[in-house]
Amino acid sequence: MSDKIYIFDTTLRDGEQSPGCSMNTQEKMKMARQLEALNVDIIEAGFPIASDGDFEAVREISKTIKGCTIAGLCRATTLDIDRAFEALQYAAKPRIHVFIATSDIHLKHKLNKTREQVLEQSINAVAYAKKLTNDIEFSCEDASRSDIDYLCQIIEAVINAGATTINLPDTVGYALPQDYGTMISIIRGRVKNIGKAVLSTHCHNDLGLAVSNSIAAVVNGARQIECTINGIGERAGNASLEEFVMALKTRPDALPFHTDVKAEEIYKSSRLLSTLTGMMVQRNKAIVGANAFSHEAGIHQDGIIKSRMTYEIMTPESVGIKHSTLVLGKHSGRHALKKRFEELGYSLNPEELNNVYTEFTQLADKKKEILDEDLVAILNNKFDNDETSFTLSSLQVMTGTGVKSTAVVELSDGKETFVDSATGDGPVDAAYNAIERITKMNGQLTDYNIKSVTWGGDAVGEVVVKVIFNDVIFTGHAASTDIVTGSVEAYLQAVNRAISAKSAKSAEDPAIKKQANAV
């Protein structure tokens, strides 16, 4: 049997802290469940001291997800470690992840500490964390730009203090594969007690080399990879989970390693993350991009028809992209819909089926042929279990060139209906202003994303918005064949969330978060 590579997924920590990717607790829970279905080994659920939102998410994920190790990030201080363990204590398999910078650049300009001070702080932090739980990861931030002798010294010391995983981040994405592989190899050769810890990689993608560097590390003895779905993360992102996993699966001849990831869950994970964050995947993104398995050139199409092996090194089915043989349209019943969802890997209970069926029939009235992507979009946008304060009853817009757009919006709260109108810069802005007048919720739109999930004039558009209410960001998403309606429904979802989370407990405070991220 080949060596196993542990998959440490940091979508909910490094990924989530990057611009445009923030999620509230409910969204993180949804993603964590999907990561469990994907069968990653470790979920880094957040940085508990960074904000109340992060703390709550780590605690809720620890309480619910029992199939994976749950990690919480902390700086090398007792305050951070205590806060992390407070959230992690409910986990079946908790991991405290302590980090401190080890490069001279960071020591001098950021920490203003000597190497001796950082060494001592690291030993103390790991020894302190070890009293709380056994599974301790220690990260040498900016490892790839750290002095190798110092790196070896600190690694040996923290393993003696109880660290069980040693992570060597290429924090700024500076390393080349040969540098990064050599660093791992030197550490393996020189650190006497290295056999007591798992060596781990954490590669950023500033030069587009995160996955290549991770592979070079594995070849040289690393056995844990830190990565994210769709490669999200600080700046240019982290190593992409799907690319790393499929590289191992596709090239066992050159890479005799395996992971326990259920690759058929990859596409679902990717789609869910884009829906939750609004961070769309570029069309030509490896493995999960819309073009990853489409063949346009005549010669390629001819080859594919003769044998898929001519132009495909892996099948779309192997990452969970399924092609339907059954065409769904307005005459399809619940049974066909349920079956189709099952084929796509989603099992719906009767209530969920009813809910989605209503949406499906509305869509089928507008669109001749409903594609799998449409169904997934409907589903991902449907079940948020939010307390809904307002629903959209009707919307009329008047717009044109050289005139101010006007929108008339009718909302219902289940008991009463409310109608108001407003003008704005375009129909969407006008409708948002009308919603504001009705709900008295004054929001600031910070992000607006629209993407067509299928093609053609009747394509379904997926809209994701991020709106700040009282300094807290709320996300809203919706899918519709009408982009103005979709935009209004997405905004209304954000409004509803802000109303139901008035205490702002389940959301994150960007100001606090920013402060913690600046370490």
Ligand code: KIV
């Ligand atoms: O990039 C980095 O160095 C990190 C560490 C905190 C693990 O994210």
Ligand code: ZN
């Ligand atoms: Zn990072």
